[in-house]
Each structure stands twice: as structure tokens, then as C-alpha cells.
Amino acid sequence: MLIASLWLLVFIGGSLVLTYQRVPLFLATLAYLIYLFAYQTLGAGPDWLKLLYWVVFFVVAVPVNVPTLRRAWISKPLLDVFRRIMPEMSDTEAAALEAGTVWWDGELFSGRPNWHRLLNTPVPKISAEEQAFLDGEVEELCGMLDEWKITHEWCDLPPEAWDYLKKKGFFAMIIPKRYGGREFSALANSEVLAKIATRSATCASIVAVPNSLGPAELLLRYGTEEQKDHYLPRLADGTDVPCFALTGPHAGSDAASIQDSGVVCKGTWQGKEIVGMRLNWDKRYITLAPVATVLGLAFRLYDPDHLIGTMEDYGITCALIPPQLPGITIGRRHFPLNLPFQNGPTQGRDVFVPLDFIIGGTKMAGQGWRMLMECLGAGRAISLPSNTTGASRLGIYATGAYARIRKQFRLPIARFDGIDEVLGRMGGTLYAMEAVRTMTAGAIDQGEAPAVCAAISKLHVTELARTVGNDAMDVHGGKGIQLGPRNYLGRGYQSIPIAITVEGANILTRNLMIYGQGAIRCHPYVLKEMRAAANEDHIQALADFDDALFRHIGLALGNAARAIWMALTYARLTHVPVTTPTERYYQHINRFSAAFVLASDAAMLTLGGALKKKEKLSARLGDMLSYMYIASAVLKRYEDQNRPAEDLPLVEWACRDALYRLQESMHAFLRNFPNRPVAWLLRALIFPRGRMYSAPSDELGHEIAELISMPGPARDRLTRNTYTGDNTGAVGQYAEALELAARLEPVERKIREAEKAGKLKVLRGVSTLGAAEEAGIISGQEARQLARLEELTAGIIAVDDFDPGELGTHPFKKA
């Protein structure tokens, strides 16, 4: 019995090693053959059992190792099944899938991420010229911006700020120098937006648009030389202000369903009869439209009379239209959540324009959706993650200091556990946001266009900003609520849902895009299988499918072995490239990567095309991928910054938070997985010891709360490039106030202890400081410093009030 158990143990252990190491099929077969020979000669057991093992071996080994048999007996029937369950895909979905590149997301989708690929990606850096722009022009711009006046009084930027933006190339960050642009890196573009957002959410939104998906980027990638030479210098020096109009009343998230049309026909243009297009559109929500001088327009192009070719419906097409043409209505404004960046509707009725207004010329007719998807593939990672990170940076810069300065119950509110918990969360969250933003922008600067990573960045950084925004408001209490010139939080807080809605509203991004695109694009074999299944050359289709399928099966078996082994050993034995205090996080990501791909394969196999509609399940898979991405970004940032010891609590908090959420997403996925036996099997492989991973501890949160509410290098690093130049407002006074508050805490404690000991009697309305100085409890200098702190605190905690007539644009007049 004991000997039989040992043979069984060797068999199971050996199988685990072979699958874990993803040993090639041929070598694995050889290993089983050697095992059987050994068992035949040395093993105990009846002869019929040994014979049975040989039969089983040959029944399995021969068909899987002989390609012709394998294809005929296994791959062909499975290809037929695959074709039936394969999700149907529209042309627009296919274009979205083809957009961009696969980067670190692909490694996470392999079940065995190659950490060297991530860690060897160059450290994202901005150049000296870009830094000078941040310290010079951006600083100066921020000084011109008064968000209260912009949002409440003027409902626009002041003219001098508009001029400055145009003259200094803020709208030309992505335009190459040869056209007069700034030609900044993606990281610099992102840093500029983030810094502006620490001062004015309105201005950051305005600057983001010309530097993201819109005329300039479309022209750079697809424009004809003539179009580039005409428009790019004008966009670079601000002669032209662009906007891009895709969304309409009936086409929001489903933007590809636009009804706006262009019909190829003959007409008169500048006195001559030409073949052109007659455009009709109804667009809304278009940023910069009210002030635009170049209207980028997406519409469906039709050619019913075959004037340009054989097709009738070319599909979505992009063109640049001068908005002053007859038939165009433009200039009215929407009012997006009290942030008066220029945003409005536009309509066009029978607007006739030449065909060479199409971006890229007639040859690009019908290529619009692909163009938009390719541009968004990378662009999503920049504007909205940067703007929301900037707003959160300000939130933490101010909240950390406010919590130290604001006192209730005679203590700084930072001393209360409830606030301590919130501060810890805020700091850890901002670290994760910065890490994701920087890493993704850095990848773009290395030539990647990582569509799934960009979608993860857009979704999660904007959602995390919502957490930070809520927390900042809660810690500020009434100070955050009362709007007015002294409120530096309210407008940023209002801006968060805007970032969440645009460029793919977050629910859609989470439920449909990240996993929908990721499962097919980033999975090592699914796209290959789909391409093979779609191939009309049946012989080639079967050969390609067979190859991908058997590699896929190897991957799945390997991930099952890796998942259970790493779960049993709590990932302690998996090799990772660092031995720093962060080593365990790398190991846990390795474990979760294998578990995630295993769960993902099981979902695709059992649900097939139906998985697309089961958004609650696929969103959780997308969350798992995202949390691994966030945790890896955090680890990369820590390495890139040469492992600053003070930042370790931030790193640990952010990794723990992401990995804990990942574990809970996996748990929720398994709880709701419709095929229960498969769910039980997955749970046995993924959580054989239960859910052991815990969320960040209170102690870790406390360490962060101390870091962000006290002056120090970790706080400085986390909030660097926050605009603090306003010496009259609270933000400009925080540095001095916080430094004093931190330094004088022991002095204040002396006063409180003296009071408790009855050595100091404080009368209501009488200055404690004077009495404490007189009683010799504090020195004269300490009293003066405390008085200065009180003065600063009074200014910081002050809020605005208004004469009733000052509020409302048309106050109700009593009869």
C-alpha cells in the first residue's frame, strides 16, 4: 500500500512539475514513458493494472503527438465547436480590437509575467526643456488662473489666459517642432495637465482637448502632407482652435451608431462645380466647439451614385470643416457641472464641402472608426488620468496639512483615528494613481500604444480620484462645502464625474472594454484561434487552430498547476527578480496571474460568446487584470525612484489594497459563476487554503497618515508639481502653516499638560498664549510662533459668504 502510494505521489508530483514548467508536449510524453517503464520493472501491482496503464498511455499519447491524427480527431471537432461559440464581432469591434499594441497587459495575461520586461522599461523621465516649461510657463499660467472667478463670475478663462495658452504652445504639446509645436513626450504632456489641474480643473480640461484625440493627432497620423502643412502650424501657434465632434443625441457610448451623414454628390464650391459631400449632423457635448475654428467631424459617408468608387456605404469617416460655412450652427454652450470649459452642441444642414476635407483624403473614406480607435488606444492614458491625478494631488497636499492645522476637541484632527484612516487611504491611493499614470505614459513614450493599459489607466485613475475627492471633502468638512474664492476643493470635486464620463464612460469601460478587449488581445492564444477560425482556407485554418489550441491547453494546464501550487505555498517559492521588502508582492502577482488566466480560460470555454453579455462576470475579470496592473505599476515606480525608504508604507499600502481587491473580485467571480461544478473546481485550485490575503493594516495606514500630514520627503515627492504660488490663498500658506504646526506640536502639548496639572488657568476669551508665556510654560519666541500659526490657521479655515445679491445671475425679484 505504501509503495503504491509512493508511485502515485511521484506521478502526481511529476505531472505538477511538468505542467508548472510548461514542458513541451513531446518531452512530457517522454517523461511519462520513462515513468511507465520504471513502474513496469520496479512497481508493485497486478499485471492487468500495468497493462491498463500502457493502454491509457497509448490512447492519449499517440493522438496528441501525431499531428495528422490530432488534427482529425481532436482539433477539427473542437474547431467546429469553437466556430459556433465564438463571439460575433462587428466591424467596429474588430477595428477596436486591432487598435494599439499589447504590452505589460500581455505578460499579466500569460500566467507567468516576465518581470524583466517591466523593470527594464526605461524610467519615465521628462527632459530639461519640458521641466523648464513646467517651472516657467505652466507656473506663470497657473498664476493667471482664479478658478472662482473663472467658474462663477466669468464662466470662461480670462482673455489673457487664452492668449497665453495659444502663444506659449499649450495647445501644441503633441505637434512636432517642425510645424512649430512643442513636441513634448506623453509624460510631459501628462505632467503639464496634472499641474494645471492642481490650480484649475476648467483650464486643464481646455488644454487637454487639443492635445488628445482630435484634429492635430488625426492629421499627424493620417493627414495628407498638404493638410499637415496647412493646419499644423496654425494649430501650433493658436491661430486655429480645434474640436472633435463624434457624440450625438442618439450616439453616446455606442458612438459607432452615429446617424450623421455625408453624401458624395456634385455641388458648387468657390464658384466651381466639383464632386464633394453634402453633410448633415447633430452633435452635442463637444469640447471647445463654441470657440473652435476647425471642426473635426465624424460621420458616415455614402456614395449612392458611385462617384468615387463601387461602394455605397463607406462607413465612418473623419473630416475637418471650417465652422463658418453656411448651414453650420455652432457657438451655443453646455454648462458641464459648473465647470465652464467651452463645451457645446453643433448642427450642420446640407453643408457642401470638397472631398479633400476628409482627413487623409478620399483614400481614407470609411477609415474613421479605425483612426479614432488607434488614437484613443494610447490617448486614453493621458488627459483624464492626468487631470484627475492633478486634482487629487492638490487634495492631498491640502488635506494632509489641513488635518494637522485644523483642531477640534483641542487636538489636530489628524490625531483622530477616523481621520487617520482616511488620510492613510488618500496617500496610498494617490501613490497608485501616480504610478499608473506615469508607467502608462512612459510606455507610450517607448513607442507602445497599449490600448488595454490605457483603458485601465482611464478607468481606475478616475475612479480612484473619486475616492480621494470624497475623502478630501470629508476631512475638510464645511470648509470643502462652502463655495467661494477660498474653496480650493469644490470645483475639482465637481470635475471628477466629467472625467469619469468622457472618452468611454467608466461603467462601459469596466464592463465591456478592459476584459472584452483584453481577453482577446492580450491572451497569448485566443486571437490566434479566432483568426484561424475565421480563415476560409480550411487546411491552413485547421493547422493554425491546432497549433494555437494545443499551446492554449498547455497554458491552461500550466496555470492550473501554478495556481494551486502557489496558493498552497502562499507563493513563497516562486522566483522573482527582486529581494527587496517588496519581493512578496511580486510573488503574489505571479500567483494571481496564473489564477486569473485559469479563471479566464474557464469562463471563455464554458460561456463562449455569452461571456460578452455577462458583463458582471467579465468586469470582475477585467478588475483582476487591472489590479495586477496597478500593483505592478506601484512596484515599478518604487524601483524607478531608487526605492526611497520613506515611501515604503505607500508602496505596501497600494500593493496590498490592489491585491486584496483582486482576491475579492476573484471570490465574487467564483460565487457568481453560473457553471457551479466548474466554479467549485476553480475554487479548489485557486483558494485551496481559503482567502488568505488581507487588506492594508491600520498600522500601515497610520504610517501614511503621518507621512502626508507632516512635512517631509515622502509628502514632497507625492505632491510635487502642485501649484502653490498663490500667497494670498490657503494653498499658498499651507507650507508655512504645516511646518509651524508640526514644529509646535510639543509646545502645544506643554500648554495642555500645564492646564491639566492646574499650572495654567485659561479663561474663555483670553489668549492662552499670553497666559502660558507669563507662567513661563512657553518662551516668548514660542508664543510668537504660535500666534503666527493661529493667524495662518484663521485664514486657512475661513470660508466665504456673500451678499444675497451677489449670488445668482438673475436673482428673483420680490413683487
Ligand SMILES: Cc1cc2nc3c(=O)[nH]c(=O)nc-3n(C[C@H](O)[C@H](O)[C@H](O)COP(=O)(O)OP(=O)(O)OC[C@H]3O[C@@H](n4cnc5c(N)ncnc54)[C@H](O)[C@@H]3O)c2cc1C
Ligand atoms: C463634458 C463632456 C465633454 C465631452 N467632450 C466630447 C468631445 O469633445 N467630443 C465628443 O465627440 N464627445 C464628447 N463627449 C461625449 C462623451 O464621450 C460621452 O458623453 C460618452 O461617450 C458617454 O455617452 P453618453 O453621455 O451619451 O452616455 P450613454 O451612452 O447614454 O451611457 C449612459 C450609461 O450607460 C453606460 N453604458 C452604455 N453602454 C453600456 C454597455 N454596453 N455596458 C455597460 N454600460 C453601458 C455608460 O457607461 C453610462 O454609464 C463629452 C461629454 C461630456 C459630458
